Amino acid sequence: MKTYLDHRVLLPWLALSFCFCLAFCSVPQLSAQDKSPEFPKGFTGYLYLQQGLVSNFQQDSPRHYQVGLSARPEFTLVPRRLRLGLQAQVLNAKNTWQYQFGPTASLRLADWKAGVFGTAANVQLTAGHLWGSYGQRLIGGGLQAEFFQAVALSLSAYRDYGQQQWWLQTSIGVNLLLKKRAESTDPFD
Amino acid sequence: MATTALVISGGGSKGAFAVGVLKSVFQRRPDLQFDIVVGTSTGALIAPLASAENMPLLEQLYTTTTNEDVLIKGNVGQRFLTADSIFDGSPLAATISRYYTDSFYENLISQERKVCFATVCLQTKASVYFCSHPILPVTDAETELVQNADQFRRAVAASAFQPIFMSPIEVVKNSVPLRQYVDGGVREYAGVQLAIDQGAEEIFVILHSSAVPEVVEKRYSKMTEILMRTLEIFIYDVGVNDLTVPGMFNNALAYLQQVRLNMRAAGMSEGQIDELLQVPGSPYSNRRKVNIHIIRPDGPLGGGPGGLVFDPEEMKGMLAKGNSEMDRYIAGLPPNSGFLA
Numbered sequence: 455m456k457t458y459l460d461h462r463v464l465l466p467w468l469a470l471s472f473c474f475c476l477a478f479c480s481v482p483q484l485s486a487q488d489k490s491p492e493f494p495k496g497f498t499g500y501l502y503l504q505q506g507l508v509s510n511f512q513q514d515s516p517r518h519y520q521v522g523l524s525a526r527p528e529f530t531l532v533p534r535r536l537r538l539g540l541q542a543q544v545l546n547a548k549n550t551w552q553y554q555f556g557p558t559a560s561l562r563l564a565d566w567k568a569g570v571f572g573t574a575a576n577v578q579l580t581a582g583h584l585w586g587s588y589g590q591r592l593i594g595g596g597l598q599a600e601f602f603q604a605v606a607l608s609l610s611a612y613r614d615y616g617q618q619q620w621w622l623q624t625s626i627g628v629n630l631l632l633k634k635r636a637e638s639t640d641p642f643d
Numbered sequence: 644m645a646t647t648a649l650v651i652s653g654g655g656s657k658g659a660f661a662v663g664v665l666k667s668v669f670q671r672r673p674d675l676q677f678d679i680v681v682g683t684s685t686g687a688l689i690a691p692l693a694s695a696e697n698m699p700l701l702e703q704l705y706t707t708t709t710n711e712d713v714l715i716k717g718n719v720g721q722r723f724l725t726a727d728s729i730f731d732g733s734p735l736a737a738t739i740s741r742y743y744t745d746s747f748y749e750n751l752i753s754q755e756r757k758v759c760f761a762t763v764c765l766q767t768k769a770s771v772y773f774c775s776h777p778i779l780p781v782t783d784a785e786t787e788l789v790q791n792a793d794q795f796r797r798a799v800a801a802s803a804f805q806p807i808f809m810s811p812i813e814v815v816k817n818s819v820p821l822r823q824y825v826d827g828g829v830r831e832y833a834g835v836q837l838a839i840d841q842g843a844e845e846i847f848v849i850l851h852s853s854a855v856p857e858v859v860e861k862r863y864s865k866m867t868e869i870l871m872r873t874l875e876i877f878i879y880d881v882g883v884n885d886l887t888v889p890g891m892f893n894n895a896l897a898y899l900q901q902v903r904l905n906m907r908a909a910g911m912s913e914g915q916i917d918e919l920l921q922v923p924g925s926p927y928s929n930r931r932k933v934n935i936h937i938i939r940p941d942g943p944l945g946g947g948p949g950g951l952v953f954d955p956e957e958m959k960g961m962l963a964k965g966n967s968e969m970d971r972y973i974a975g976l977p978p979n980s981g982f983l984a
Contacts, residue, residue, distance in 0.1 A: 491717040569867050570947055571729050572716035602720025635725050639810045641736035642797065 490534045492576035492603070493562045498537065499527045499631035500606055506623035508547050520547035524625065526558060535562055541582055554590065558582035560598065575601045580610060591616040596623075604632045647845045648838035649677040649693065653684025653828035653878075654851030655805075655950020659705040659958035661689055661849040663965020664938050666698055668847075671973065679757040679778075679841055681834035683827045685950065686849075687760040687802030691743060691751060694758050700742070706962060710953045712738060714809065732800070732809035739796050739803075748792035751775055757841075759786075760802040761827025761834045765811055766820070770830045772837055773798035773814060781837045787814070802827050805949060828878065835889045839933055848886075849965075850939035851950070852879055857943045871948035878949070889935060896932045938972055940964055 502524040509517040522545025528537040537560040544553050559581050566575040581595035596610030606627040613620060651661050668675060682690030692701045710716070714730035722729055751758060752775050759774040770784035775795070778786055789795045794814055801812035801824035811823035827834070838846045856879055863869045899920065906916045921928060944950075944964065945957050 489711065489716075491715070568719040570951055571719045571867070572722070573718050574720060575718075602724060603718050604721060604724060632721070633725050636727075638813075639727055639731075640813065640816075641731070641733040641800065641804075641810055642740065642793075 490562070490565050490576070491572055492565055492600070493530050493532075493534045493537060494603075495530050495533050497527060497529050497631050498539075498603075498629050499525070500627035500629050501525055502543075502606070502608070502625040502627035504543070504545070504623050504625035506621060508619055508621050510619050518548045520545050520621070520623070522546060524627075526627070527631075528558065528560060536560070541584065543584075550588070552587045554584040554586040554592065556582055556584035556592075575599055580608065582612075584612065586614075589616060590614045590619075592621055594621070604629050646843060647675075647677050648679045648681065648841065648843035648847065649690075650681045650833045650835055650838055650846060650848045651683070651686030651689050651693070652833035652848070652850045652852075653686055653826065653950075654944075654946070655685050656705075656708075656946040656953045656958055657851035657944045657950040657961060658685030658689055659961035660851055660940055660944055660965040660968075661686065662698075662701045662705045663962035663967075664849050664969040665689075665693055665965075666702060666962070667966045667969035667973075669696060669698055677756065677847070679759065679838060679843065681759045681761065681772075681837050682802065683761040683831060683834055684803050684805065685851075686833070687799050687827070688739070690758050690760065691747070691799065694751065694754075694756050695747070702962065704738075704742075706959045707955050708738075708953050708958070709955060710951075713953055714951075726810075728804075728806075728810045729808050732804055735803065735809075736796075736800055739799050743792075743796050743799060745792040748795045751795075759834065759837060760798045761831055761837075762798065762801045762814070762824040763827055763829045765806075765823045765825060767822075770827065771824060772827075772834065773801070778837075779841055781840045784831075784837065790815075798824075801825065805951075808949070808951065828881065831881065831885055833885050835885055835935065839889055839892070844931065844933060846889075846933055846935045848935060848937045850937060851944060853940050853942050853944075855942075874949055886935075886937065889933065892926075892930075893932055893935070896927060896930060899927055900932070936972070938965075938969055940968060 504524055505519070505521045507517050508520055509515060522543055524541060524543035526539060526541045528539030530536070531538050539558050540556070541558045542553065542555045544551065561579045562576050563579055564577050565573045566577070568574040578598050578600065579595065580598050584590070584592040586592065592612035592614050594610060594612030596608055598606050598608035600606045606629070608625045608627070610623045611620065677694070680690045680694045682688070689701060711734065713735045714732050715734060716730060719729060757774055757776040757778055759772045759778065762771050762773060763769070764771050772781060772784055772786045773789050774786055775789055777788055780786065789798055797812050797814045801814050804810060804812055804826055806825040806829060811825050813822065814824050815822065833848055833850060835846060835848055863872055903916055903920065944961050946952055946961070
């Protein structure tokens with residue numbers, strides 16, 4: 455069971471880590487820009503499907519699978535740079551349903567440019583503090599790639615400093631607050 | 644009937660070349676007045692100011708404008724999902740409103756000089772020319788008279804807004820039936836035919852592409868690069884077609900004139916010749932050969948794909964090229980050439 459969990463959780467986590475490293479190191483278009491269209495004014499509202507593991511990674515200590523849903527509304531406090539918000543997640547870990555809640559922040563690190571057309575994605579550093587229904591106090595963060603301002607892939611690591619546990623997660627999210635297609639976009643209006 | 648026409652093609656930032664050409668023209672012939680000015684895309688942006696002979700403002704605009712003054716870039720995927728164009732063209736619309744004011748429009752229509760903008764209607768696929776004054780029918784195109792300053796500004800924008808890249812424009816806001824217009828360059832690179840149909844005898848055409856297609860020795864492996872290259876090929880082909888038909892028309896008229904001379908030399912009377920050559924429905928009846936002056940760069944101008952890159956330094960170079968190209972053209976004219984000489 456432990457090996458099965460390790461593969462199911464660690465492989466996606468490592469794969470995403472590899473992708474982020476590759477993006478940072480090998481894509482020349484990936485650069486911070488002053489007039490980026492990423493992190494526009496307004497709200498985002500991501501709903502994530504996430505999975506991961508919970509462990510203190512001590513020898514012979516159990517590694518528990520976690521899976522759940524997470525909602526993360528954020529407001530762009532500093533356009534093109536910083537979003538602040540809240541995160542609420544419902545998850546099953548250690549065969550128990552539980553919830554966690556707390557503030558979050560996202561700092562835009564770089565953009566993935568799409569030639570002369572603009573951008574395709576951005577990479578951001580995320581951070582947060584969560585309180586859990588079983589007395590957890592988690593602090594941590596991770597990296598998130600946001601594509602089309604509509605879909606996000608993220609990996610995160612949180613430390614439960616009360617119960618001395620690590621929570622590792624990979625997530626895929628959809629922005630439910632993506633603005634709807636306008637019927638008319640008159641540039642003179 | 645118009646006798647002298649100025650036709651300015653599309654090309655985004657490459658319009659700086661046209662401004663350089665016009666600067667040279669008006670320096671040499673300050674008294675020169677075009678009876679009709681036809682603009683497509685960036686040519687439509689230039690046409691009203693060229694008609695007003697406001698060269699200092701044109702030069703300023705085409706040497707200082709940056710991408711941020713023209714369009715707002717966004718996230719491509721987000722625009723694809725939620726908008727009707729890759730870019731937001733509101734900065735260009737604001738620039739049009741800033742310079743093409745109500746009083747500018749009133750001044751424009753108070754003059755006899757006609758100004759037309761080439762557009763294409765998305766609903767009907769028709770080439771539509773929006774004009775400041777009533778004009779004669781145009782072959783294979785519709786004409787619309789601009790009714791007020793708002794429609795004038797919208798017509799300029801419609802001609803300048805490249806579809807996919809920028810939003811289609813309702814020239815008549817909330818019209819029934821709905822009509823959205825885009826860059827006339829989709830069908831006509833330069834409105835030469837309109838000038839011919841208005842009876843122009845001297846047509847001054849400024850093109851922004853070289854006569855020799857630019858050869859790019861590279862492998863195209865990215866979809867965006869292939870898309871942009873395809874657009875360049877498409878625009879080049881539209882430009883070739885625009886000039887081929889008037890050229891063939893001119894050649895046919897020259898041929899008929901030679902036939903007429905040969906018949907006269909063979910002893911036929913003018914009456915007999917007219918009887919033989921004036922066939923009912925002939926497109927050549929009552930037409931004279933048109934003198935078309937084509938000014939175009941001798942190589943690529945830059946400005947990125949579709950002229951979508953507005954780099955002031957590069958545009959200054961384009962303007963200088965236009966100036967020198969015009970000087971070279973004038974130097975090559977025969978001594979008895981009335982126009983521009």
